[in-house]
Amino acid sequence: MTFYLVSLLKFFFSAKCKGAKDNNHLLYKPYSNAIIAKEPTSLEEEIKEIRRSGSNRDLDHASEFEMSDIFYFCRQGVESIMDDEVTKRFSAEELESWNLLTRSNYNFQHISLRLTVLWGLGVVIRYGFLLPLRVTLAFTGVGLLVVLTSIIGFLPNGRMKNFLSEQVHLMCYRICVRALTAIITYHDSENKPKNGGICVANHTSPIDVIILASDGCYAMVGQIHGGLMGVIQKSMVKACPHIWFERSEVKDRHLVAKRLSDHVEDKTKLPILIFPEGTCINNTSVMMFKKGSFEIGSTVYPVAIKYDPRFGDAFWNSSQFGMVNYLLRMMSSWAIVCSVWYLPPMTREEGEDAVQFANRVKAAIARQGGLVDLLWDGGLKRGKVKDTFKEEQQKLYSKMLVGTQEDRSRS
Amino acid sequence: MGSRASTLLREEEIEEIKKETGFSHSQITRLYSRFTSLDKGENGTLSREDFQRIPELAINPLGDRIINAFFPEGEDQVNFRGFMRTLAHFRPIEDNEKNKDPTASEPLNSRSNKLLFAFRLYDLDRDDKISRDELLQVLRMMVGVNISDEQLGSIADRTIQEADQNGDNSISFNEFIKKVCL
Numbered sequence: 001m002t003f004y005l006v007s008l009l010k011f012f013f014s015a016k017c018k019g020a021k022d023n024n025h026l027l028y029k030p031y032s033n034a035i036i037a038k039e040p041t042s043l044e045e046e047i048k049e050i051r052r053s054g055s056n057r058d059l060d061h062a063s064e065f066e067m068s069d070i071f072y073f074c075r076q077g078v079e080s081i082m083d084d085e086v087t088k089r090f091s092a093e094e095l096e097s098w099n100l101l102t103r104s105n106y107n108f109q110h111i112s113l114r115l116t117v118l119w120g121l122g123v124v125i126r127y128g129f130l131l132p133l134r135v136t137l138a139f140t141g142v143g144l145l146v147v148l149t150s151i152i153g154f155l156p157n158g159r160m161k162n163f164l165s166e167q168v169h170l171m172c173y174r175i176c177v178r179a180l181t182a183i184i185t186y187h188d189s190e191n192k193p194k195n196g197g198i199c200v201a202n203h204t205s206p207i208d209v210i211i212l213a214s215d216g217c218y219a220m221v222g223q224i225h226g227g228l229m230g231v232i233q234k235s236m237v238k239a240c241p242h243i244w245f246e247r248s249e250v251k252d253r254h255l256v257a258k259r260l261s262d263h264v265e266d267k268t269k270l271p272i273l274i275f276p277e278g279t280c281i282n283n284t285s286v287m288m289f290k291k292g293s294f295e296i297g298s299t300v301y302p303v304a305i306k307y308d309p310r311f312g313d314a315f316w317n318s319s320q321f322g323m324v325n326y327l328l329r330m331m332s333s334w335a336i337v338c339s340v341w342y343l344p345p346m347t348r349e350e351g352e353d354a355v356q357f358a359n360r361v362k363a364a365i366a367r368q369g370g371l372v373d374l375l376w377d378g379g380l381k382r383g384k385v386k387d388t389f390k391e392e393q394q395k396l397y398s399k400m401l402v403g404t405q406e407d408r409s410r411s
Numbered sequence: 412m413g414s415r416a417s418t419l420l421r422e423e424e425i426e427e428i429k430k431e432t433g434f435s436h437s438q439i440t441r442l443y444s445r446f447t448s449l450d451k452g453e454n455g456t457l458s459r460e461d462f463q464r465i466p467e468l469a470i471n472p473l474g475d476r477i478i479n480a481f482f483p484e485g486e487d488q489v490n491f492r493g494f495m496r497t498l499a500h501f502r503p504i505e506d507n508e509k510n511k512d513p514t515a516s517e518p519l520n521s522r523s524n525k526l527l528f529a530f531r532l533y534d535l536d537r538d539d540k541i542s543r544d545e546l547l548q549v550l551r552m553m554v555g556v557n558i559s560d561e562q563l564g565s566i567a568d569r570t571i572q573e574a575d576q577n578g579d580n581s582i583s584f585n586e587f588i589k590k591v592c593l
Contacts (some may be wrong), residue, residue, distance in 0.1 A: 086465070091448060390470040390472060397472070
């Protein structure tokens with residue numbers, strides 16, 4: 001497998017060099033050429049800085065309001081128009097050099113005949129050879145999963161059933177892994193999640209589930225779907241307990257929390273796998289973790305998953321393409337290469353509330369995976385930002401204005 | 412290949428924008444990809460909703476005013492040229508520009524044009540004066556509900572008193588310049 005990867009990398013490198021030599025067109029995006037360089041400072045500091053540099057007035061008698069205060073908000077606003085931390089997390093990561101997949105190409109212009117030929121060769125290999133092979137494997141894997149778990153469902157509950165169910169799940173997931181040509185490196189397997197715990201990971205695509213489940217057995221959590229997905233879900237739950245919710249039950253947070261905590265209390269049941277971001281993010285950052293899973297009070301096993309985008313971008317942009325389209329793209333990439341780190345288990349400490357605990361776990365995952373730790377909610381992919389954030393800024397600014405007035409009335 | 416080809420920026424356009432705004436080639440291509448990623452409707456123009464989708468801008472108290480500055484009078488869409496022209500105001504002034512041809516028209520990012528941009532955030536009706544009402548409106552946007560009307564009114568009065576020099580109870584562009592910098 002590594003031979004395949006190494007030769008692919010050499011291939012890309014040679015392709016890039018050829019292209020660059022033929023022509024001084026930009027083949028790749030030089031995003032090291034960032035437009036804004038800023039360090040994080042607070043609202044108060046920055047406004048004071050602006051006042052200091054502008055006015056010749058003595059700051060001891062600073063007036064409450066200066067007309068130049070507007071510059072702070074103005075600059076923040078325009079900077080966020082040029083580049084912001086959030087919207088770019090919802091589209092695929094940009095690559096430094098082209099990997100011969102049309103989909104990861106943003107500025108394609110006809111560079112050279114040689115490159116086009118290489119690309120054409122790549123298409124033939126991927127669609128003519130790799131894709132049919134993978135699709136066959138995928139159907140085999142899924143089919144076996146459905147059939148075997150249904151058969152196991154007839155067995156009486158007990159150790160034999162659990163053992164067989166684990167073997168079946170592992171085997172089928174491993175076939176699916178081959179179907180995607182996913183090359184996974186697991187780190188620190190001694191920290192693998194144990195029964196009665198909750199496994200949390202950052203979410204990039206539905207493939208995350210396959211990657212984790214091929215190395216260990218988990219109880220899945222999710223909504224029951226119709227169609228093929230529903231068939232798979234129903235047969236899986238015959239062999240071992242997963243937590244599937246009806247669509248109506250998902251809204252009821254207490255019900256969800258109750259079912260989850262019932263599950264973790266039963267030590268014979270498998271650890272639960274949850275993605276607290278609630279949505280797919282493009283694997284450059286970790287966004288806000290929903291606190292639900294952190295309120296339950298059992299041990300949390302954080303897992304960091306980082307994909308290598310050079311071989312195939314695993315991010316599922318659900319607003320851009322549906323599931324089937326996505327899977328086809330996955331199966332026609334070169335390979336899916338990723339690293340999985342099992343982090344040491346964490347529990348909620350004294351005096352820490354669920355939100356703080358969630359942020360602590362998130363920071364640990366971000367650090368390990370080399371991802372940016374953001375406080376923004378992944379729900380911003382589809383929804384509007386809450387007004388409370390704007391009100392916070394307004395409050396901070398008002399304090400600056402009114403605060404000095406209070407001092408004045410005292411003196 | 413595919414749909415992107417139709418929205419690619421042509422070399423001539425890049426040159427024109429470079430001349431007009433002073434941004435470098437790579438900065439222009441960078442901002443172009445930013446423009447296209449904001450353009451969810453993929454029709455080559457941005458609407459106000461496209462801007463409001465940026466969370467950091469949506470929580471900015473002056474967000475709406477700043478967005479307004481991109482749209483010419485009465486229009487609801489801005490194309491890439493207009494986008495760049497407005498952003499050009501914020502390009503830092505470089506030393507080598509000071510020696511340029513003095514007969515050339517003032518660059519978009521000159522000090523005076525930067526200040527005019529800020530002035531226009533206050534002066535909504537574009538009558539070249541900031542009235543007490545206009546000042547109050549902006550103040551209200553920046554403080555939200557945290558300061559009472561009376562207090563805000565007295566802040567506005569004090570500001571106009573200090574800045575107004577010709578006694579017309581409003582702030583002209585020149586008075587504004589004198590107030591915010593030396």
